[in-house]
Amino acid sequence: MTSNCRRPEHTAPPDVFYNESEAKKYSQNSRMIEIQTQMSERAVELLNLPEGQPCFLLDVGCGSGLSGDFLSEEGHYWVGVDISTAMLDVALDREVEGDLLVGDMGQGMPFRAGTFDGCISISALQWLCNADKRTHSPPKRLFTFFSTLYSSLSRGSRAVFQLYPENSEQLELITTQAMRAGFGGGMVVDYPNSTKAKKFFLCLFAGVTGALPKGLGAETSDRGVSNQVQYSGQRSRFKNMKGKSAKKGRDWILEKKERRRRQGREVRADTKYTARQRRPHF
Amino acid sequence: MKLLTHNMLTSHVKGVTKGYPLLIKATEVKVNEVDFNPQFVSRMIPKLEWSALVQAADELGQRQDLPGELVPEYENNEEFLKKVHRVLLEVEVIEGCLRCPESGREFPISRGIPNMLLSEDEV
Numbered sequence: 001m002t003s004n005c006r007r008p009e010h011t012a013p014p015d016v017f018y019n020e021s022e023a024k025k026y027s028q029n030s031r032m033i034e035i036q037t038q039m040s041e042r043a044v045e046l047l048n049l050p051e052g053q054p055c056f057l058l059d060v061g062c063g064s065g066l067s068g069d070f071l072s073e074e075g076h077y078w079v080g081v082d083i084s085t086a087m088l089d090v091a092l093d094r095e096v097e098g099d100l101l102v103g104d105m106g107q108g109m110p111f112r113a114g115t116f117d118g119c120i121s122i123s124a125l126q127w128l129c130n131a132d133k134r135t136h137s138p139p140k141r142l143f144t145f146f147s148t149l150y151s152s153l154s155r156g157s158r159a160v161f162q163l164y165p166e167n168s169e170q171l172e173l174i175t176t177q178a179m180r181a182g183f184g185g186g187m188v189v190d191y192p193n194s195t196k197a198k199k200f201f202l203c204l205f206a207g208v209t210g211a212l213p214k215g216l217g218a219e220t221s222d223r224g225v226s227n228q229v230q231y232s233g234q235r236s237r238f239k240n241m242k243g244k245s246a247k248k249g250r251d252w253i254l255e256k257k258e259r260r261r262r263q264g265r266e267v268r269a270d271t272k273y274t275a276r277q278r279r280p281h282f
Numbered sequence: 283m284k285l286l287t288h289n290m291l292t293s294h295v296k297g298v299t300k301g302y303p304l305l306i307k308a309t310e311v312k313v314n315e316v317d318f319n320p321q322f323v324s325r326m327i328p329k330l331e332w333s334a335l336v337q338a339a340d341e342l343g344q345r346q347d348l349p350g351e352l353v354p355e356y357e358n359n360e361e362f363l364k365k366v367h368r369v370l371l372e373v374e375v376i377e378g379c380l381r382c383p384e385s386g387r388e389f390p391i392s393r394g395i396p397n398m399l400l401s402e403d404e405v
Contacts, residue, residue: 054322056286056329077322077371079287083399092393099287103398107405110294110398112302114329135402144405148294154329 007166013132018063018084027064027090036122039199040067043120043160044074046188046203046213055117058152060105060161061124063087065096071120072097079116081105106141108148115152119159125202126163129170139177146181146204155207159183162201174202184209191217250275283396285338286370289330291396293382293389295404300384303334306341308378308391313344316371323367324357335369344373 008017018026026032049055054075059068062080064087071078078098082088088100103110106128128145129138149159165171171187178185183204191197192215203213253275261267268274293301332352339345348369353362380389380396387404390397 053325054319056322056326075319077286079290081398085395088395089393092395099284100395101283101287101398102395104400107400108294110292111290112292112331115290133402152290 007126007164009127009130013130014127015083015085018087020086020089023064023084023086023090026087027066027094033066036066037070039122039162040070040120042190042199042216043067043122043162043201044070046160046201047118047120047158048213049076049118056115058109058111058116058119058149059098060109060119060121060149061127062091062098062100063124065091065094065098065100067120067122068096068098069094081109105145106136108144109152111148111152113151114154116157117154118157119149119153121159121161121163123162123164125161125174126165126170129166129173139173142174142177143180146178146183150182150206153206157206158185159204159206160201161204162199165200171200178202178204182206186212188213189215191215193217283375283391283394284371285335285342285373285375286326288338288375288380289335289370291380291398293385293387294398295382295385295387295400298382298384298387301382303331303337303383304380304389305383306338306375306378306380307388308342308375310375310377311342311344312374312376312394313368314372314374316367318364318367320360320363320367323363323370326370327352327356327366330370339369339373342373342375344369 011017047057054077057071057076057078059071059078059080062068062082063084065080068078068080068091079101080088080091080096080098081101081103082091083102083104085102088102091100101110105124128142131138153159163174165174175187183206185202185204188201188203190199190201194217197217254270257267257270257274288304288306291302291304293304295301333350336345336348336350339348346365346368348365349362353359356362356366374394375391376394378391380391381387382389
């Protein structure tokens with residue numbers, strides 16, 4: 001589900017996309033299991049739960065229970081909500097320990113105030129940013145979700161969302177609605193300089209101010225805000241994630257020359273004139 | 283659906299003010315064996331709506347000798363904690379439905395999973 005592949009939420013609504021065959025594929029893919037478990041581990045770390053205490057947690061978009069299994073392993077009890085009955089059926093077959101509910105997060109969380117000690121959500125929140133029906137308004141659904149979630153969390157607890165944002169506008173939409181709903185906190189980015197390892201965690205605090213946890217892999221400590229996403233409004237930030245340089249730029253030309261040298265060809269030396277703009281007669 | 287979850291569930295239909303507690307109409311109930319964790323049970327007790335728990339257990343015929351009122355000093359009362367553990371985590375509704383006490387709207391339960399999806403005009 002990286003930005004390289006077509007984004008699943010552009011294909012179909014989540015209850016249609018995650019049908020029986022997709023649910024089966026998803027849950028049997030060992031790489032998927034590994035990634036989901038790793039992200040669940042990081043999310044629980046960011047939850048900052050009290051040590052050695054079994055907690056009552058909410059898993060939003062629990063799907064087939066890959067993240068829930070990790071919660072159970074840590075000794076916690078959990079309730080999972082998902083919109084896809086096919087995914088939940090797989091969860092039942094896998095005999096997950098948490099209680100499951102069919103629900104649409106955009107319709108609100110149906111729980112009493114102060115129910116949960118924390119909430120995690122792995123790879124689900126971006127689905128809320130798309131209007132799957134004509135009557136859907138993503139900002140309203142996001143706000144409904146966040147405000148009901150806020151009340152269902154006990155004071156001082158956190159909600160951590162791992163998500164795949166499409167662009168910075170989406171990130172802003174999400175964080176705005178979360179703040180409107182009363183949450184504090186913000187975005188934590190792990191490995192911001194690696195296209196493959198980069199992960200976004202929206203870390204929200206319910207009712208308590210705290211320092212935002214630091215993202216992993218941020219070595220450039222000079223900047224001081226290196227664990228926060230720099231919004232530039234440029235779409236290209238997300239576009240070129242293949243790790244190659246832009247076409248025909250100086251970097252690209254230098255790389256190409258280096259490649260040809262490695263191939264053993266005769267290549268002119270790199271000088272200050274390399275990749276300089278020529279007069280348009282070429 | 284375990285009774286711990288049921289104790290926290292409300293109807294979130296637009297316009298409903300008292301959508302709690304949801305009345306349980308069960309056609310299939312199962313009792314599992316779940317590891318007893320006194321620390322967890324003891325921590326959850328203050329969060330519970332005790333009367334709703336007793337009512338739910340009654341509806342399922344699984345109340346046994348659960349007291350109608352919370353026992354004081356329950357933290358060290360292992361016998362009491364075991365009774366609560368049983369009702370909260372071992373009794374499970376597999377088939378049936380949940381009924382909103384105010385509107386009568388029913389949320390079906392299938393394979394142990396309640397369906398809380400709302401229609402467009404209920405949101």
